Amino acid sequence: MRAVDALIECLKAEGVEVVFGLPGGANLPTYDAFYDGGIKHILVRHEQGGGHAAEGYAKATGKVGVALGTSGPGATNLVTAITDAMMDSVPTVFLTGQVRTELLGTDGFQEADTIGITMPIVKHSFMIQHPLELPRTLHEAFHIARSGRPGPVVVDIPQDLSRADIAYEPVDDLHLPGYQPTTEGNQKQIRLAAKALANSRRPVIYAGGGVVNANAAAELTELVASDRFPCTCTLMALGAFPASQGQWLGMLGMHGTRAANYAMDEADLICAVGARFDDRITGKLSEFAPRAKFIHIDVDPAEISKNVPAHIPIVGDAKNILPRLVAEYRALETDASRLEEWWGRIEQWRKRYPLTYEDSTDAEIKPQRMVQALYEATGGDCILTSDVGQHQMWAAQYFAFEQPRRWINSGGLGTMGFGLPAAMGAQVGCPDQVVCCLAGDGSVQMNIQELATCTEYGIPIKVFVMNNGYLGMVRQWQELFWDKRYSHVDMGQWPDFVRLAEAYGATGMRLDDKTTLVDGMKEALAKEGPVVVDVRVTREENCYPMIPAGQPARNMVG
Amino acid sequence: MGEPGTKEPLSLEELEAAGGIRTGRKHVLSILAENKPGVLSRIAGLFARRGFNIDTLTVGPTDDEAISRFTLTVDGALHPMDQVTKQLHKLINVLKIRDLEPEETLARDLALFKVAADGAARGEVMQIVDIFRAKIVDVTKRSVIVEVTGTKEKIDAFEQMIRPFGLIEMARTGEIAIARGRGET
Numbered sequence: 001m002r003a004v005d006a007l008i009e010c011l012k013a014e015g016v017e018v019v020f021g022l023p024g025g026a027n028l029p030t031y032d033a034f035y036d037g038g039i040k041h042i043l044v045r046h047e048q049g050g051g052h053a054a055e056g057y058a059k060a061t062g063k064v065g066v067a068l069g070t071s072g073p074g075a076t077n078l079v080t081a082i083t084d085a086m087m088d089s090v091p092t093v094f095l096t097g098q099v100r101t102e103l104l105g106t107d108g109f110q111e112a113d114t115i116g117i118t119m120p121i122v123k124h125s126f127m128i129q130h131p132l133e134l135p136r137t138l139h140e141a142f143h144i145a146r147s148g149r150p151g152p153v154v155v156d157i158p159q160d161l162s163r164a165d166i167a168y169e170p171v172d173d174l175h176l177p178g179y180q181p182t183t184e185g186n187q188k189q190i191r192l193a194a195k196a197l198a199n200s201r202r203p204v205i206y207a208g209g210g211v212v213n214a215n216a217a218a219e220l221t222e223l224v225a226s227d228r229f230p231c232t233c234t235l236m237a238l239g240a241f242p243a244s245q246g247q248w249l250g251m252l253g254m255h256g257t258r259a260a261n262y263a264m265d266e267a268d269l270i271c272a273v274g275a276r277f278d279d280r281i282t283g284k285l286s287e288f289a290p291r292a293k294f295i296h297i298d299v300d301p302a303e304i305s306k307n308v309p310a311h312i313p314i315v316g317d318a319k320n321i322l323p324r325l326v327a328e329y330r331a332l333e334t335d336a337s338r339l340e341e342w343w344g345r346i347e348q349w350r351k352r353y354p355l356t357y358e359d360s361t362d363a364e365i366k367p368q369r370m371v372q373a374l375y376e377a378t379g380g381d382c383i384l385t386s387d388v389g390q391h392q393m394w395a396a397q398y399f400a401f402e403q404p405r406r407w408i409n410s411g412g413l414g415t416m417g418f419g420l421p422a423a424m425g426a427q428v429g430c431p432d433q434v435v436c437c438l439a440g441d442g443s444v445q446m447n448i449q450e451l452a453t454c455t456e457y458g459i460p461i462k463v464f465v466m467n468n469g470y471l472g473m474v475r476q477w478q479e480l481f482w483d484k485r486y487s488h489v490d491m492g493q494w495p496d497f498v499r500l501a502e503a504y505g506a507t508g509m510r511l512d513d514k515t516t517l518v519d520g521m522k523e524a525l526a527k528e529g530p531v532v533v534d535v536r537v538t539r540e541e542n543c544y545p546m547i548p549a550g551q552p553a554r555n556m557v558g
Numbered sequence: 559m560g561e562p563g564t565k566e567p568l569s570l571e572e573l574e575a576a577g578g579i580r581t582g583r584k585h586v587l588s589i590l591a592e593n594k595p596g597v598l599s600r601i602a603g604l605f606a607r608r609g610f611n612i613d614t615l616t617v618g619p620t621d622d623e624a625i626s627r628f629t630l631t632v633d634g635a636l637h638p639m640d641q642v643t644k645q646l647h648k649l650i651n652v653l654k655i656r657d658l659e660p661e662e663t664l665a666r667d668l669a670l671f672k673v674a675a676d677g678a679a680r681g682e683v684m685q686i687v688d689i690f691r692a693k694i695v696d697v698t699k700r701s702v703i704v705e706v707t708g709t710k711e712k713i714d715a716f717e718q719m720i721r722p723f724g725l726i727e728m729a730r731t732g733e734i735a736i737a738r739g740r741g742e743t
Contacts, residue, residue: 119600120607124650127595144650178592178653302644 003131003161004029006168007095008037010138013170016066018042018057018428019095020050024070025110026097029162042428042457045449047074049421051081052447055090056425059408060383060435062215064145065090065425070097072110075156076117080415082152083121087412088236089213091150093141098127100160114156123151124179131164136171143174148181149300150213181299185316185324193271193295193312194328197227200269202291202342205229206252209236209411210274210298211318217241217404219322220273226326228339230346232260234275236411239401249346250355253281254547255393258353259346261553264289266345271295274318277307278412279549287552297321353545355397360538363513367391367466367537370517371398374438374464377521382434383426385409387419387443390472390543395438397543417446423461424450434462434525441467442491448500454530455505462524463532465497468539476542501532512536582635584613586665586735588743589628589646590620590654597651601628604645610637614732625653629734656743658735665735669713670695671704674724683723690716701726 007030011019018040023031034041044050047069054065069078075096085092099108115127124144126137134157141153197203211220211233217240224231224247231241232252241248250257252264264270270292275281282288285307296303296310297318304313314321357368365373371394374384384399385408386392392409401407408426410418423437437444444465454461475489501508507527511520511534524531544558591597598617605612613631620627632642643655658665675683676699687694687704690712696703706716710733717728737743 115596116599119596119603129595176650179650300648302641302648306641 004033014142019066020053021068026071026159047077049450052421053425056422057429060426061429065092072112075114084413085152091146092152098158125154131161183317185321189314198332198334202268204267205231207237208234208275211240212404214318216318238407239404242402243400259349265553267292283547284552365514373517385419385423385437388414391440391466416443421450437463442471451504497534506530510534586658587630588656592651593626616732665733669730672726676700
């Protein structure tokens with residue numbers, strides 16, 4: 001069979017049900033194989049959209065997402081999505097076409113050095129050099145993408161090699177001598193961590209996206225419940241611990257709650273699980289959690305002591321380590337009353353600094369109110385994706401996530417235009433769930449073309465555009481830190497999102513009255529097919545509270 | 559928006575004051591990696607994008623043709639070495655990394671010096687060559703080419719001695735290294 005037919009067989013063997021892509025000259029053979037290969041293919045309108053859809057699919061389902069693009073511009077259009085997947089550790093495989101081997105290095109038509117361009121932004125990449133390598137390489141790509149700390153893998157396939165006739169045999173052994181992720185976790189270190197927790201008087205459990213990736217939300221909840229440990233999550237981990245539980249402090253970091261950030265600031269022990277001490281969490285690094293000792297559990301040894309020196313490092317998979325940590329901790333039979341004083345302090349912060357905003361006195365919709373209304377309209381029972389900016393932070397603050405894989409956004413790279421295609425991918429992966437995208441009017445236009453894909457395939461995502469006519473977060477920074485010199489942040493009046501939605505064959509709606517907001521949203525959710533709701537909100541509202549960049553948590557404002 | 563919450567310009571001193579654990583000495587890293595296309599590029603690219611500076615780099619075969627040895631010297635005064643090695647370990651093609659302890663390591667550099675040596679100077683140059691146990695490998699009427707092997711310090715010293723005679727050009731390999739004793743590096 002042709003190498004591309006073997007490729008289809010490999011994808012099936014890896015359990016791939018759907019891929020997102022766009023054909024071109026260099027991957028014509030691959031597309032010929034997809035014609036009747038038996039794997040669902042979603043034709044996207046732009047490769048970046050396909051890449052983010054693969055990410056959304058992977059984040060919602062936990063399976064590897066797959067995106068295809070042709071050589072040259074097809075591959076360069078995927079670059080943002082690949083980087084995004086790298087920063088947020090999303091298990092993804094990107095298959096790119098490449099010019100014929102005889103043209104390599106000659107600046108041939110639609111030739112780009114895909115491997116070279118993507119080298120700094122992939123977990124690993126492969127250039128196929130011989131058609132016989134293709135099956136094994138694909139399996140290795142999937143193994144690398146999903147194991148250890150997940151991430152994107154690029155496989156670049158020259159056009160002529162993909163047409164080659166090969167004898168295909170299923171591959172059941174991989175040869176990756178340089179890749180053996182540590183998953184077990186050292187028992188001595190785990191015992192040490194349990195003792196440290198037992199001795200602490202002001203502990204905080206700080207969970208990151210790694211907990212979601214490891215499917216260890218239940219194990220995290222178990223750890224928190226093993227004593228009265230206060231728990232906070234990063235933007236990437238929201239839902240890994242149920243927001244309705246009493247030990248939940250809210251999100252931490254730049255726009256996190258005061259209770260979470262102050263608790264980190266005063267903690268004597270911080271137990272980090274699958275988190276990487278990003279600058280959006282620590283603020284000024286030299287003044288971050290000055291009294292704390294650190295337990296750091298992570299599957300990637302390079303994250304440990306990268307930003308904050310760990311006193312008790314544990315390298316391994318959270319799903320494996322957390323139950324053992326709980327068992328060791330329970331065996332110590334500690335006295336929960338030692339945490340009374342700490343909870344007293346936390347309760348003070350909670351009472352004094354709840355998340356709040358000043359609602360309008362008329363019908364005007366405050367952006368925070370919009371998020372609350374969406375929660376009310378959906379009953380919180382949906383997958384919510386977002387773009388990047390103010391709306392993303394308000395969603396993180398005001399939408400109470402109870403389960404993991406329900407909140408899908410671009411954290412590390414902060415990619416505007418992520419939300420809509422990610423919602424599309426999530427909906428394809430979870431057809432029975434309600435999938436909403438909370439977008440900004442700036443962000444949503446960066447991949448709005450995928451609305452056509454949604455309409456064509458009947459992918460019924462509900463897009464709620466928080467429309468303030470600004471690049472809101474940049475405007476906020478210009479207001480607060482740059483003397484209100486609004487430089488190029490006013491997006492003006494256009495487009496008309498209602499008519500744009502209709503042009504794409506979707507339903508368009510506009511809501512601008514807070515008294516009918518929830519009903520309007522319910523109406524949108526009840527419609528079949530994709531819907532875009534243009535929600536007009538207060539133009540100049542700031543997202544608070546906030547740690548000004550480069551400052552310590554205790555300097556929070558707003 | 560990575561910029562701090564201020565519109566004040568940053569001073570160059572502030573920019574240079576970066577954190578991290580520094581050992582303050584030269585490190586010789588011996589890296590075994592799969593002999594596959596692009597591996598050098600992955601290693602070099604990692605150093606570039608993480609802001610680590612390579613002082614010297616040599617690449618060559620090992621007794622196993624599927625494996626190459628990279629010998630890298632890095633200034634531990636400028637870079638957190640544990641981050642350097644941990645990040646290198648994440649490269650799928652990298653099999654083994656050893657941060658060689660100076661006292662347990664045999665390191666050698668090879669250099670070729672082209673020196674102006676006519677008339678009276680020639681005798682003196684030959685004397686220095688003898689002292690350093692170097693070798694003259696090419697002679698013309700007006701110049702000689704000298705081959706020197708040894709530690710980095712020895713070659714530095716040779717260079718210093720020979721320079722006054724008129725150093726025309728010089729080529730150095732950078733260090734290769736192997737651990738002393740029975741065990742594999």
